[in-house]
Amino acid sequence: MAKGIQGGGVYRLYANLETWTISSTGDRGQPVGTWVTTYTNVPCGIEELSGRQLELARQLVASATHRVSLRWISGVVPMTTRINFGGRLLKIEHVNEFDFRKLYLQLLCTEQKTGAA
Numbered sequence: 880m881a882k883g884i885q886g887g888g889v890y891r892l893y894a895n896l897e898t899w900t901i902s903s904t905g906d907r908g909q910p911v912g913t914w915v916t917t918y919t920n921v922p923c924g925i926e927e928l929s930g931r932q933l934e935l936a937r938q939l940v941a942s943a944t945h946r947v948s949l950r951w952i953s954g955v956v957p958m959t960t961r962i963n964f965g966g967r968l969l970k971i972e973h974v975n976e977f978d979f980r981k982l983y984l985q986l987l988c989t990e991q992k993t994g995a996a
Contacts, residue, residue, distance in 0.1 A: 889948055890922035894964040896955065914961065923949035925964060940972040940987045947986040951976070955984060962988060 901912040926946045928936050936943040947962060947969065954960070955974055962969040969988035976984055 889924040890950065892923055892925055892964065893920045894923050894925070894947075894962045895919050896921055896952070897961050897963055898954070899959045899961075916963070917954065917960075918952060921949055921952065923947055923962075925962075925969070936987050940989070942989045943972060943987045944990045945969055945988045947971075947988055948983060949986070950983050951981040952984070955986070961991070962986075 895916050896918040897914040898917045899912055900915045901910040903911045905911045924947065926932075926948075928944060928946055932946070933943070936946065955971065957971050957974055960971050962971065968991040969986075970991050971986050971988050973987040974984055975986070
């Protein structure tokens with residue numbers, strides 16, 4: 880297996896990717912929108928960060944709680960894309976595309992608490 884390519888066993892979980900879509904503007908000009916599911920049942924690996932991994936991830940994203948690995952998908956953008964994993968919402972904060980070869984992505988995410996937008 881080539882260096883850097885993830886094996887199939889890494890992607891044993893399935894999640895949906897949702898994108899924030901602006902539908903209008905509010906009374907004061909703020910954008911009003913909804914989360915729309917753009918990809919369903921995406922095979923991925925979700926890892927809760929702890930210890931040294933958490934310390935290293937927080938050098939990039941101060942609030943990082945999870946690392947998500949998945950095969951490359953176009954349109955994954957920080958702050959406007961999130962992961963819905965069985966009702967748990969992971970806000971994508973950082974996208975790392977390995978070697979810029981469109982093979983797979985590693986995402987640093989922050990888990991959103993219930994009721995958060």
